[in-house]
Amino acid sequence: MGTADISKVTKEELSRMMVGRDVQLQVEKEPAKPGEVVLDVQGVTMHNAAHKKDSVKNVSFQVHAGEIVCLAGIEGNGQTEFVYGLTGLEKLSAGRLTLCGQDITSASIRQRSKDGMSHIPEDRHKHGLVLDYTLEENMVLQRYWQPEFQNHGFIRKDKVREYSDRLIEQYDVRSGQGSLTIARSMSGGNQQKAIIAREIDRDPKLLVAVQPTRGLDVGAIEYIHRQIVAQRDAGKAVLLVSLELDEVMNLSDRILVMYEGEIVGEFDPKKTTVQELGLYMAGARRQGKGE
């Protein structure tokens, strides 16, 4: 398609050459209208027994309704552990978590889910799906126990099918045999779409999305970004954890940079640059301690 000098070419030019059309790297969105505090994180610390050190150190921040807060950082700086602690997969060693005024510090995973937390997990094969279950069984993974889908402990298969068919239709999840497709046989993008459909459709107050577009093609990424922005516009609080700087810059209303388990800076994506974020992510700079 062409040859370009590395020192002169821009990312936009390079994308155009690779894809063959102008790529919309920017996500279209209105300015955020933050509401009440949905998630309040106070002094969260987590200890990693294997490495004998704290993987998350005294992290505090808030997420408001109607805003996307992004936790940015290079992989392995405590984001994964923090999300485990937030969602209840692991215990905190110190700190307090409050969701909509309710203390969920030591609540069970199920309780957090009942209180309005949805979680798009980092690893869709490890946490997000039971790969050998059918699509419909995966669609109710977080809800099978609700009265809508069970009656005295017996699963109401007709309701599950109805619900799953609706999600597939509404969120455009493509698969060979619809609700009866084994999740393992689906493409990565459609697996992720199924998870997103499941987590968004629960109408959460807080959506925790961890690397929601990892390993997906451009079309799926655009779709997922639009869904996340739509959630924000519907007044949900969104906590996005991402390693992709473009995603961080495009999607978020507020950026928190995490380095070695600590939050080292808070930024407005409109007033910062990728270069500045990069310096903070690499630990070369930090706010509050003077430069």
Add this chain to the structure above:
Amino acid sequence: MKKNKLSRAGLQGSLVGVLAALLCILIGLLCGYLVLLAINPAHAWSDGFVRILKGGFYDAPYGVGKMLANAAPLVMTGLSVAFAFKTGLFNIGAAGQYTLGAFGALYCAIVLHLPWFVCLLAATVMGGIWGAIPGVFKAYLNINEVITSIMFNWIGLFLVNEIVYGNGSGVMYDSRNTRTWNLRKTAGCEGSVIPDFGLNDLFQTNSTTIAIFLAIVVAIVIWVVLEKTTFGYELKAVGLNKNAARYAGINEKKNIILSMVIAGALAGFGAGLYYLSGVSEWNPLNSTSLPAMGFNGISVALLASSNPIGTVFSAIFISHITVGGSFLSTKYYPTEIADLISGIIIYLCAFSMLFRGKIRGLLFAGKRADKANANAETAPAAVKKEGK
């Protein structure tokens, strides 16, 4: 119309499963016949192969009664292993749980003179406890259940033998027969024998009771639990992906333990069915071998590809050819030939995935082409959507 198509897909799956199992059986029988030919060609057909095939019917109705009496506990140990398989665990400890179950049943019968259903319950509870131990180890310490249950097989066997034998003077031990007391012939124990409602007269046996029907009922219950309930949904989710189950708020530790408790309880119940029917008595001097019923359960579960309903059929089949084998004339053939045939069949079960693929290819080749076309059709639609 869509619904119709979907249910057909499920039916296809079951049909292919059954055909694959039948193919395993057919090839297994053929191999068995070749072995019979090799050992003694002159008698291989009528004195050998036909007798095995006829199974209990060779000496009906007595043989059929015997076959059913043996099938009942086999259904249960098969269910025990199949249930564990379905929930992602390998319960190789069915033999040990069976041993403890036998002890529970016999203790309640011989020492406490309790009615049969209480004895059966005791067997179930004992089996469940013995299953719980590997479950706890697995859930909290992540120790492989295979290792713990094998060890607890032996611990259970020696423990039970020691208690029953009691240096030759155990209360449950009949030193004249070197076995536990015969329930039917011992005063006070008659109420502990599972009722037969005339089955013994019908089959002219003395150990054919309603045990087989109880086993079938349990198999149906297990199938319903696994396929229709939220509890089964949780158990299978934990078995298939522990992490995802945990993510979904399922208590995976509790479910692992419960799986093993239920698997153990099923094996224990099987032992109750066997010993409370009085098929035979416990021999504490036979201290070097675990009850074969436990390990045969693995074969039964494999042949049924862990389907609880299939377990009933595969247990009856295995029992059928085993009884058939016992009718072989020892002049010509060792009775173990039936074990050999069932061994070959089980071995072939390992290939059943391969058979399934072949059968599916043969039967549904035309339909698959349709499906590929259907997939191709969706693509242009997708392009249109994006174009908008």
